[in-house]
Amino acid sequence: VFYIATNDGANNAPILSTNATAGAAINNKIAVVLNTNGTVGNTVAGGGGVCAAETTDAVSVAGEPALGTVVRGTANSIMVNLNGGTAVSGGCTANYVSGNLSIGARWSGSAYTTFMNGYVSEIVVYDTELSGVDIDKIESYLAVKYGVTLGHNYVASDGTTLFWTLGGGYDNDIAGIGRDDGSMLEQKQSKSINSDALLTIGAGNQIAATNQANSAALTDLQFLAWGNNDGNAAWIAVGAPSTYNLLERQWQVQETGTVGAVKIQLDVADADFDVPALSAGSVYYLVYDSNNNDDLSDETPVALTNSSGDLWETSTPVDFADGMEFTFATEVTTPPTITSGSSVSIPENTTVVTT
Known part of the structure; x- marks a missing residue:
């Protein structure tokens, strides 16, 4: 999933969420959220907040739209890239591979409880795994279209x-x-x-x-x-x-x-x-x-x-x-020189030095 978005500054804004198959543990429900403090994170809905192995992003997205890329990591974890650079990766295991994907809302176990409050320019979704080269191509397309600075060629x-x-x-x-x-x-x-x-x-x-x-x-x-x-x-x-x-x-x-x-x-x-x-x-x-x-x-x-x-x-x-x-x-403006007995017109805001 690729997105160009920002939140409204007052509410956390879920970009996407997944809910696992029926009967799966609550910790298997994952959301990617643009937070009001200018960070982006992937959180476990109802299961303890931010994944323990994650870090917040190194790119501030407060007040500015960001290009986000969400891809599958190892052991069914998800990884969020911001502006072409790895920002948030985590050790949360989630059975999202067999679950449902929701755009613009967060699933909390039995219902949608949080919705996207913000501004979205474009979202691109692929239902297959992409190579690193393909990811770079898509990020480059979005970067040129929306003026985003990437961290790669x-x-x-x-x-x-x-x-x-x-x-x-x-x-x-x-x-x-x-x-x-x-x-x-x-x-x-x-x-x-x-x-x-x-x-x-x-x-x-x-x-x-x-x-x-x-x-x-x-x-x-x-x-x-x-x-x-x-x-x-x-x-x-x-x-x-x-x-x-x-x-x-x-x-x-x-x-x-x-x-x-x-x-x-x-x-x-x-x-x-x-x-x-x-x-x-x-x-x-x-x-x-x-x-x-x-x-x-x-x-x-x-x-x-x-x-x-x-x-x-x-x-x-x-x-x-x-x-x-x-x-x-x-x-470069050169201050005028005035000699004894002479006069000169001095434009407004011109520096005058006396000696």
Whole structure:
């Protein structure tokens, strides 16, 4: 079972439960629950709470949808993966193999007593055992569709096409666009689901109101994915073009095939990542490694256009190549010098130093 879901913040939310055959012990009834404290667990309904051999998840799911995968472990136990990483595994033995599976409710021995209070985007159920490769393919499909960051490489439905390989230092807030006919995926614009993801990228040099409304045409098994280095919301001079400062958070793209021109949109007032303010009258810039030499200092920053309030976007198409890095920049403001007997107009919010 695969799911994209979160609870409502006030109630524990059962994703699924099983009830064993008639006459089986109460401890053979298992539920997978999104808990209000931001953890996920598989519990024994009426039989003593959380399984003794289990641990809570290492990935916080409080307030954010998570990609969960529930698979059969050894000795009839169940294992819950969160966002592609092992989160909860346990030694609870359960005769669930011959029992009934319920989605969105918890069985307590004789009746359903708890129901899903939350938000579910998609649930995928298979009635057969899947290989590790198949699990990775399904998780990758859901991750791209909903902007979830996985803890493993992203692989297409053919099982061989990798469109994001972990380990390069940019494995945070991963998102992507692309097409995969084998999984009926056509993601034409995307933003990470994480709360501090301030970046949206759209194919065909457009960002529409919805993915469906984007008219871009993509080719099967071609992808553009991106992630960041988890840098801070601060301007730095290191590695910047002359007279500019760079945002400490920087991104890298991985391209499979040729996706073509894209539009980039920056939300400078993200609730969990507030980009530093500009001086009055100035703009934000995109700086990307156009010659792909791992050096942004030799690049010419491209001015962004303010499209609406806190949203800034590219006005000309950007065509990335695999491995390119990019970030955003601001001009360095030099305080004016005033000599005796002269005058100068000073813009609002400009720093003035007297000596």
